[in-house]
Structures are given as structure tokens and as C-alpha cells.
Amino acid sequence: MVAAMIVKKVDQFIFLWFLAIYAPAATFCANVTYDHRALIIDGNRRVLISGSIHYPRSTPEMWPDLIQRSKDGGVDVIETYVFWNLHEPIRGQYNFEGRSDLVKFVKEVAAAGLYVHLRIGPYVCAEWNYGGFPIWLHFIPGIKFRTDNEPFKAEMKRFTAKIVNMMKQESLYASQGGPIILSQIENEYGDVDWAYGPAAKPYIKWAASMATSLDTGVPWVMCMQADAPNPIIDTCNGFYCDQFTPNSNAKPKIWTEGYNGWFLYYGGAVPYRPVEDLAFAVARFYQLGGTFMNYYMYHGGTNFGRTTGGPFVATSYDYDAPLDEYGIIRQPKWGHLKDLHDSIKLCEEALIATDPAVTSLDPNIEVAVYKTDNVCAAFLANINTTIDVTVNFSGNSYRLPAWSVSILPDCKNVVFNTAKINSASTVSIFRAESLKQDVGSLENDSLGWSWISEPIGISKNDSFSKFGLLEQINTTADRSDYFWYSLSIDLEDGDDAGSQTVLHIESLGHALYAFINGKLAGGGTGNNTNATVNVDIPVTLVTGKNTIDLLSLTVGLQNFGAFFDTWGAGITGPVTLKGLKNGSTIDLSSQQWTYQVGLLGEDLGLSSGNAGQLNSQSTLPKNQSLTWYKTNFVAPSGNDLVAIDFTGMGKGEAWVNGQSIGRYWPTYVSPNSGCTNSCDYRGYYYQSKCLRNCGKPSQTLYHVPRSWLKSDNNTLVLFEESGGDPTKISFARKQIGSVCSYISESHPPPIALWNSDTESGRKAGPVLSLDCPYPNQVISSIKFASFGTPYGTCGNFNHGSCSSNSALYIVQKACIGSSSCNINVSVNTFGDPCKGVTKRLAVEASCM
Numbered sequence: 134m135v136a137a138m139i140v141k142k143v144d145q146f147i148f149l150w151f152l153a154i155y156a157p158a159a160t161f162c163a164n165v166t167y168d169h170r171a172l173i174i175d176g177n178r179r180v181l182i183s184g185s186i187h188y189p190r191s192t193p194e195m196w197p198d199l200i201q202r203s204k205d206g207g208v209d210v211i212e213t214y215v216f217w218n219l220h221e222p223i224r225g226q227y228n229f230e231g232r233s234d235l236v237k238f239v240k241e242v243a244a245a246g247l248y249v250h251l252r253i254g255p256y257v258c259a260e261w262n263y264g265g266f267p268i269w270l271h272f273i274p275g276i277k278f279r280t281d282n283e284p285f286k287a288e289m290k291r292f293t294a295k296i297v298n299m300m301k302q303e304s305l306y307a308s309q310g311g312p313i314i315l316s317q318i319e320n321e322y323g324d325v326d327w328a329y330g331p332a333a334k335p336y337i338k339w340a341a342s343m344a345t346s347l348d349t350g351v352p353w354v355m356c357m358q359a360d361a362p363n364p365i366i367d368t369c370n371g372f373y374c375d376q377f378t379p380n381s382n383a384k385p386k387i388w389t390e391g392y393n394g395w396f397l398y399y400g401g402a403v404p405y406r407p408v409e410d411l412a413f414a415v416a417r418f419y420q421l422g423g424t425f426m427n428y429y430m431y432h433g434g435t436n437f438g439r440t441t442g443g444p445f446v447a448t449s450y451d452y453d454a455p456l457d458e459y460g461i462i463r464q465p466k467w468g469h470l471k472d473l474h475d476s477i478k479l480c481e482e483a484l485i486a487t488d489p490a491v492t493s494l495d496p497n498i499e500v501a502v503y504k505t506d507n508v509c510a511a512f513l514a515n516i517n518t519t520i521d522v523t524v525n526f527s528g529n530s531y532r533l534p535a536w537s538v539s540i541l542p543d544c545k546n547v548v549f550n551t552a553k554i555n556s557a558s559t560v561s562i563f564r565a566e567s568l569k570q571d572v573g574s575l576e577n578d579s580l581g582w583s584w585i586s587e588p589i590g591i592s593k594n595d596s597f598s599k600f601g602l603l604e605q606i607n608t609t610a611d612r613s614d615y616f617w618y619s620l621s622i623d624l625e626d627g628d629d630a631g632s633q634t635v636l637h638i639e640s641l642g643h644a645l646y647a648f649i650n651g652k653l654a655g656g657g658t659g660n661n662t663n664a665t666v667n668v669d670i671p672v673t674l675v676t677g678k679n680t681i682d683l684l685s686l687t688v689g690l691q692n693f694g695a696f697f698d699t700w701g702a703g704i705t706g707p708v709t710l711k712g713l714k715n716g717s718t719i720d721l722s723s724q725q726w727t728y729q730v731g732l733l734g735e736d737l738g739l740s741s742g743n744a745g746q747l748n749s750q751s752t753l754p755k756n757q758s759l760t761w762y763k764t765n766f767v768a769p770s771g772n773d774l775v776a777i778d779f780t781g782m783g784k785g786e787a788w789v790n791g792q793s794i795g796r797y798w799p800t801y802v803s804p805n806s807g808c809t810n811s812c813d814y815r816g817y818y819y820q821s822k823c824l825r826n827c828g829k830p831s832q833t834l835y836h837v838p839r840s841w842l843k844s845d846n847n848t849l850v851l852f853e854e855s856g857g858d859p860t861k862i863s864f865a866r867k868q869i870g871s872v873c874s875y876i877s878e879s880h881p882p883p884i885a886l887w888n889s890d891t892e893s894g895r896k897a898g899p900v901l902s903l904d905c906p907y908p909n910q911v912i913s914s915i916k917f918a919s920f921g922t923p924y925g926t927c928g929n930f931n932h933g934s935c936s937s938n939s940a941l942y943i944v945q946k947a948c949i950g951s952s953s954c955n956i957n958v959s960v961n962t963f964g965d966p967c968k969g970v971t972k973r974l975a976v977e978a979s980c981m
């Protein structure tokens with residue numbers, strides 16, 4: 134008997150060892166289905182938290198940390214779109230390398246033990262160039278995008294099947310033991326289907342059956358598609374989704390895009406969303422029957438190269454996400470959401486067991502109880518935007534701040550309130566560092582830079598002439614942002630040459646520069662809401678031959694709206710010269726123009742640092758339009774994440790060691806108004822509610838991934854369009870300035886202590902915790918500490934009328950020299966400086 138048991142144990146050991154070695158990372162074959170209440174994974178309903186990370190918006194070197202930090206933040210699922218134009222830039226020629234290595238990304242997620250939601254689209258919107266469609270698609274004869282059109286459907290099916298088969302070959306679906314539990318087809322078609330008329334419905338039906346026929350073994354969703362055909366789950370996108378109900382009682386309530394903030398565009402201020410409101414939105418969703426929500430974005434990252442859409446979407450896609458553009462944890466957002474996720478998970482058993490019983494105590498107080506014979510969890514919401522209230526629930530009274538939800542995993546004790554942040558906050562700073570040029574490359578005359586002018590007008594052999602004005606995208610096929618329109622006209626003596634004449638240009642966008650006789654005469658730009666450019670440029674013409682060279686630019690192709698693929702760009706006219714002799718006007722629109730797609734420097738490969746052509750002997754030109762610049766530099770030392778500060782430059786694109794870090798445009802300034810010093814989280818959020826940085830450039834700092842840098846001999850190449858001074862360019866290192874925490878006596882205790890009162894019989898109270906953000910750091914100083922009625926925000930705390938004398942000393946004693954510290958926020962620790970008042974402890978510390 135004993136021997137038999139030993140044999141059995143050994144067998145088990147070998148079996149487990151075999152599984153550990155040969156099983157795909159982290160998960161076993163799982164059957165994924167759903168019912169009215171939740172996704173069901175291997176027979177178990179699951180409450181899931183998901184976060185968007187779009188793989189090409191970071192580097193493969195960053196992926197493991199991003200995924201781990203998501204996991205540490207309580208995320209179970211990583212959601213990503215699949216970017217068709219990245220993977221199939223030329224029809225039939227695929228790219229799955231580097232930042233496009235989708236399989237590697239999915240495997241990294243699996244290795245961390247998380248699930249994947251793969252949103253194939255293949256239309257993705259996403260502020261991505263052309264919404265993710267490859268430009269060649271536009272040139273297929275007879276094609277009409279996103280409608281019941283055979284050529285489009287054939288291509289959409291081919292690419293979708295390609296991705297599904299790729300995932301299958303690598304066994305990445307949960308049904309095969311992989312991490313993918315969910316997939317999306319199309320994207321928010323329900324927002325535009327009206328415009329596609331009667332063809333919309335058959336298209337959506339076709340998309341649904343095409344997707345299901347691919348037999349992934351896991352469910353499909355369509356977002357914002359109220360008529361999503363069975364078995365596709367229709368899901369909600371928005372700032373709030375608590376009021377959403379799917380189109381069948383057999384489908385779970387899923388929120389595919391819960392916005393953390395919003396995207397930045399050139400000419401806009403920087404949007405942010407207070408975490409108290411975001412947490413409120415998420416808690417409301419789970420309160421009212423939701424079981425799967427996804428943060429759009431959990432890490433937004435960077436629009437490298439020419440990947441942004443819009444037009445005018447900025448290079449930074451930070452999105453005010455829990456992980457910032459650089460991948461660093463953003464506090465208190467990350468921490469407060471982690472506490473929220475942990476609290477929701479404490480309710481999981483009750484949430485999956487039943488529907489909530491929802492009652493309204495008054496129009497603004499909504500109580501949801503998930504109760505069975507064994508478990509009970511409750512959510513108490515105060516949706517009033519200004520008034521805090523005390524409510525009575527199950528014989529106990531609870532104080533609910535305005536616009537907040539309290540979570541009670543046992544229907545009795547509050548583990549979390551969305552408006553009370555227990556997590557510490559950090560202030561991150563960019564420390565400027567001058568650009569260190571490699572000594573070997575220093576040239577006295579040109580300050581370490583070499584340069585070359587891009588010719589104005591036509592310079593390439595592949596230019597061509599045509600009567601009339603050509604639409605840009607149809608002509609360039611997006612091979613370049615740049616498109617030249619050139620003309621020469623002869624003026625006779627007396628044609629008013631030399632006097633003030635006006636060149637009138639009408640363009641579909643997105644920006645343009647006009648050169649007259651080789652000199653920049655003016656230009657214009659559209660904006661994020663209206664890309665068109667209509668300008669009247671005063672010009673001086675001469676008797677005889679005059680050249681008119683118009684450089685039209687795209688700044689990311691349109692990515693949303695009905696038929697957005699056909700909106701076009703470029704100078705479609707009219708183009709006229711007004712104010713000639715006797716006030717006459719010449720319409721140049723239908724003349725014979727000469728065209729050039731792209732720049733000579735692009736053809737010469739200057740962006741990769743091909744220096745042969747560049748000049749380093751003569752004086753460095755500054756504020757000169759259309760100039761390529763190059764320098765060699767030493768990377769900022771250490772491991773801090775780095776950005777280039779382009780203040781001093783105009784507009785262009787930059788490459789580090791041949792890799793494009795994106796379009797820079799530090800001169801596009803946001804409007805002076807619309808920002809608030811402190812944004813009230815209470816009340817409905819919308820994308821322009823909370824803005825910072827008004828009246829300042831939308832983006833001056835551009836992320837340079839560390840893995841793109843060598844320690845020295847790095848090349849930086851710029852193509853500057855409007856004119857700038859490259860010697861003003863500097864680096865910025867991202868560092869944490871201060872760590873702060875601000876906890877009141879009425880805060881719930883830390884979630885980690887949730888079970889402690891049942892064990893010790895004592896109820897835990899609120900605790901202030903500080904943690905140094907980086908390993909090997911300790912708290913080096915306490916810049917501020919006050920117990921009483923302090924006010925302000927991290928970096929700007931002040932003592933209130935009531936404050937304990939011993940706060941600073943107590944906090945210093947508890948924290949200095951340690952990497953983290955915890956202090957009970959109570960009169961037992963600090964004494965009572967003002968009886969009868971709810972006191973707060975505010976601390977600002979530095980780590981070194």
C-alpha cells in the first residue's frame with residue numbers, strides 16, 4: 134500500500150514535470166464560452182479586468198515590464214488591436230518583425246500568465262494612420278471600404294484569416310492552451326452604419342459569420358454594434374458603460390473601451406481624467422452587472438514613425454494611462470485602480486453567482502446587492518455631483534462622498550471608496566540635459582552638426598506633369614508626407630509684377646508651405662477638427678519667369694468617420710493669383726503642374742544617417758526651411774528613460790540611429806483657454822473637461838526608447854520643414870520628483886488589511902503608506918508632513934488651521950532610511966490637534 138502510494142507520488146511528479154516543461158506558458162487548454170452573467174473559462178464564470186497595450190506603440194524590450202506592471206496593477210487580460218497596414222504594407226508582403234512581432238507580444242502576455250483579447254478589426258480606428266487600413270486597399274478596382282462590397286470583403290477575410298491562422302499555428306487560442314480568450318471583428322461600425330444605407334446590415338451579418346467561420350474556439354465581440362448577430366457579443370465603449378445592456382439576455386455585459394483620458398493632437402491641450410471619476414465609472418459598471426471591462430489605454434505609448442492617424446494626432450499617445458508613455462507607473466492612478474481591482478475581486482464569488490438586486494434609496498443613491506445563500510457583496514453609489522450623504526444600509530450607516538461608489542465585499546464593511554485614494558502619488562519630472570555630441574564629430578563651423586538643404590520644388594527624376602490639381606493621397610499612395618506642386622508663370626512688364634499680389638490656395642489639408650521664386654512666402658495648417666487649409670499669401674512677383682512651388686503635407690491619414698478613406702488631402706484648388714494688373718485674377722488650377730512625390734533626401738536615405746551628402750564645413754544654417762540636420766551624440770548615462778526636447782525647432786520628423794521617433798511639432802501651440810487648475814472629478818467626464826498645458830506647445834518632449842540607443846556614436850537626423858535651431862535641442866531624463874500621500878481618518882484601511890479585523894478581532898484603521906518607486910531607493914527626506922487640516926496637492930501642500938506639532942518628527946522617524954513605510958492615520962499616533970474635526974495626514978517625501 135505504502136509502496137503503491139510512493140509510486141503514485143512519483144508518477145504525479147513526473148506528470149507535473151512533463152507539464153511544466155511541455156505545456157504552453159501559464160495556461161492549460163481552456164474552453165471559453167459565455168452566458169448572461171460572464172465569460173466562462175473552463176466552466177467558471179470570471180470577473181475580468183483588461184488593459185489595452187498596442188504592441189507597436191512600444192518596443193519589444195519594453196513589453197515584459199509593461200505586461201508585468203499591468204499584472205501587478207490587477208489586470209487579467211491584455212487587449213490589443215492588430216494593425217493591418219503595419220503587417221501588410223504591400224499586398225502579400227508581410228511584416229511581423231520588431232515592434233510588429235504580434236506572436237512574440239501574445240507570447241509575452243502568456244508568459245506573464247495573463248489572457249489576451251485580440252481585436253483584429255481589421256479596421257481599428259485607434260488614432261492610427263488610415264484607421265489601420267493599408268493604403269493599397271484603396272487602389273483595388275471597385276473597392277468600397279466597410280460595406281457589402283465583394284473586393285473589400287475578400288481582402289478583409291483574407292487578412293483576418295491570416296491572423297487567425299497565425300495564432301492557431303502558434304497554439305495561441307485558449308482552446309489550444311494559449312492566452313487568447315476573446316477576439317473582435319470590425320470596430321464601432323454601429324456609429325456609422327446609417328451612412329452606408331441598406332448595405333450596412335448585410336455587411337455586418339457577413340462579418341459576423343466570416344469571423345465565426347474561422348473557428349477560433351473562443352467568442353467574438355463587436356463593439357458599439359447594437360445589432361451584432363448571434364453568437365457575437367455586442368459590447369460598449371465610452372467614458373461610462375454602467376447603463377449598457379447587450380442585445381441578448383444570453384450575452385454578458387462587456388466594456389471594451391473605458392477611456393483613461395483622451396489622446397493628444399497637435400494644437401490641443403493635454404487631456405487627463407481624474408482617477409476618482411475613472412474608478413467611479415468602473416465601479417458603477419461592476420455594480421450594475423458588468424463582468425469584463427478594458428482600460429483604453431492601460432499603456433498608450435508612442436506613435437513612432439508615421440503611424441499616427443487623425444490627422445494631427447500627436448506623437449505621444451500617453452492617454453493619461455496608468456502606465457505613462459514611457460511605461461512608468463503613474464501614481465496615484467495605477468495604485469488607486471489596483472485597489473479598485475482588488476476590491477472587485479474580493480466580490481468575485483458573489484458577482485458571478487447572481488444578478489444584482491438594485492434599489493434606489495433616492496434618485497441619487499443606488500444600492501446593488503449580489504447575494505446568495507453563501508455570499509453577499511454590495512455596492513453603494515452616490516451619483517449626486519455635489520452633495521455627500523450618509524445612507525443607511527442593512528442597519529449600518531455609511532458616509533458616501535458625492536460621485537462615489539463604496540464597495541462592501543461582505544455587505545457590511547467598506548473595503549474601498551472610489552473618491553478616497555489610499556495610494557501614494559508621485560510627481561515625475563524631466564531633468565534637462567544638454568545634447569552631448571561625440572567629440573570626434575565636432576566641427577567648429579557647424580557646432581557639431583552637418584546639414585544639407587532639401588531642394589525647393591522639383592528635384593527628382595520621377596517627377597511628372599499634368600494639367601489640373603491632383604488629390605494627394607491618390608497620387609502619393611502615402612509613400613511620403615510630402616507632395617510638391619510646381620508651376621512657372623511668365624509675367625509681362627506692367628502685369629503689376631513687384632507689387633503686392635495675393636496667392637490664394639485651397640487645400641483639403643493637412644498643411645502646406647508656399648515658395649515663390651525659391652523663397653518661403655507663407656503657408657498654413659489645418660487642425661484636428663478641420664484639416665482643410667485656405668490661405669491668402671501676399672507674394673512679390675517679378676517680370677519674366679516666376680516659380681511657384683507648393684509643398685503639401687499630410688500629418689497622419691484620417692482614421693475615423695463614414696467613408697473616411699475617401700476624404701482625401703492636398704491642394705485640390707482653386708489656386709489663384711489675385712491683385713494682378715487692374716485687380717485681375719489668374720486661376721492657376723487647371724494649368725499644367727509638375728508633381729513630385731516625396732523628398733530627394735528621402736530617396737537618398739538621409740534618415741538612416743547616410744552622411745555622404747551632408748555638409749559640415751560651413752556655417753550651420755538656422756531658421757532655414759527644408760533642411761536636413763545630422764549629429765552624432767553620446768546617450769544620456771544611467772538608466773533613466775529619455776526624451777528629446779525639440780523646443781527651438783519648427784516641424785519635421787526625427788530619426789535616432791535610423792529609427793523614426795515620430796513627427797515633431799513643438800511650434801503647434803494649444804489655445805490659451807479651456808484648462809483648469811484642478812479639475813473637479815465629480816460629474817460626467819468628457820474629453821475636454823480636464824485639460825492642462827493651455828497656451829503651450831502640445832508636445833515638446835519625444836520619447837527615445839532606451840533600446841534604440843548605444844552608449845555613444847548615436848546618430849540623430851532631423852528633417853526640419855519650417856525652420857529651427859538644432860543647437861537648442863536637448864535631452865530630458867525622466868525622474869520621480871516627490872512621493873506624496875494624503876489620507877484622512879475617514880479613509881478605508883488598506884485592502885491588504887481586509888481580513889485582519891476578522892483575524893485579530895480589531896478593526897483596522899486608515900494607514901498612510903509611502904513606497905519608493907525604484908528598487909534600491911530609500912526615503913531620504915520628508916519635505917512636508919502635517920496631521921490636521923492640511924490642503925493642496927503633491928508638491929504644493931500647506932498646513933491648515935489645525936495641525937499637530939509632532940507630525941514631521943513622527944513621519945521622519947517612521948520613514949527615513951526605509952524603502953517604504955506605513956503610518957496609522959489616527960489620533961493615537963499624532964495626538965488630537967482639533968477635537969471633533971475629521972483630520973488628514975499629508976506627506977511629501979523624496980527617495981534617493
Ligand code: GAL
Nearest residue numbers: 257258259260320321370396
Ligand atoms: C474609439 C475607437 C478607438 C479609438 C478611440 C479614441 O471610438 O474605437 O479605436 O480611436 O475611439 O481614442
